[in-house]
Structure formats: C-alpha cells, structure tokens
Amino acid sequence: MKTLHDIKIEKAKIEDIDEIFALEQVCFNEDAFSKRQFKYLVSKANGVFVLVRRNRKIIAYLIMLKRKNSRHYRIYSIAILPEERGLGIAIKLLEFAEKTALKSSTHKISLEVGENNIAAINLYLKLGYQKVGNRSYYYADGSDALIMTKEF
C-alpha cells in the first residue's frame, strides 16, 4: 500500500524537467507549463520549486514564488500524479510551503484556483485558505479564477 512514509520532497533541478513536464501533461490541459517555462522556474525565478519522489519516480511538484519586496508567497502551481492522489501529498506540500514561508518571516500565502476545480478548492478550504476575490477569464478555457489567501 502507498503511504506518505516512503516519499521524499527535494529541490527540482534542470535534469528533472523532462519528467516534470510529462507529469504536467497528465495533470493540466491548455494551461500546462512548457519546458521553457519550467526551465525558467527551476533556474531563475525567485521562489521555491520542489518535487516529490516515490522511489526514483517524480510523483508531484510544488512551485511557490515571491516577488522582490513582497510580503507574501504565491502558490504558482501544484500537481500530483492521478495514481498518487487522495493520499495527503498535496497537504504535505502545502504544509511544506507554510514552513518555507515562515523561514523567511512570511506569514501569508496567496493563490489562484479554477472556479470549477472542486478538488483543489476543497483542499485549500480544508487548510484554512479563504476566498478573497476572483479574476475573470483567467484560464485558457475562459473560466474564472478564485483568489484565495491564508495568513498564519
């Protein structure tokens, strides 16, 4: 049985991009990041890009970004392979995000989530995120995003 005990969170590296891109294709449609975007996010972006491995395989990732001088982090993307969902991996990654934020004395995280993405909305609500607004036509299919934040 799969558990959370045999997974490992580690920093993403350039050589992981092909596998992360494959995971992205399975998890998102038109809004999937390109390899070029991942390359930028791994190497240059001001933030934290981590992946989760079970044995050697990459099964999830989390990207959080912080603008210079900003007082909060933003969850830029989070994705879990379908066969690894429902085990608490997203919760583990978002707990990791809060710990990371606190290490830099940051006490707020914000994010955008698709208005129809029930799994993700439930996830964030469960962790105490609150809806604070929305962005119209945010996604490629024309749907809106909810803006959610959590202070801790």
Ligand SMILES: CC(C)(COP(=O)(O)OP(=O)(O)OC[C@H]1O[C@@H](n2cnc3c(N)ncnc32)[C@H](O)[C@@H]1OP(=O)(O)O)[C@@H](O)C(=O)NCCC(=O)NCCS
């Ligand atoms: C949303 C996503 C990240 C959740 O990952 P996960 O590891 O399966 O989530 P967890 O197992 O940690 O679940 C935590 C909570 O999220 C909610 N949740 C997760 N999947 C759900 C589903 N299919 N339906 C309803 N609620 C769900 C529940 O509240 C769950 O708590 P519970 O198990 O006590 O009910 C995952 O479905 C995914 O990768 N989706 C595709 C990419 C995506 O949409 N990313 C978010 C972009 S904003």
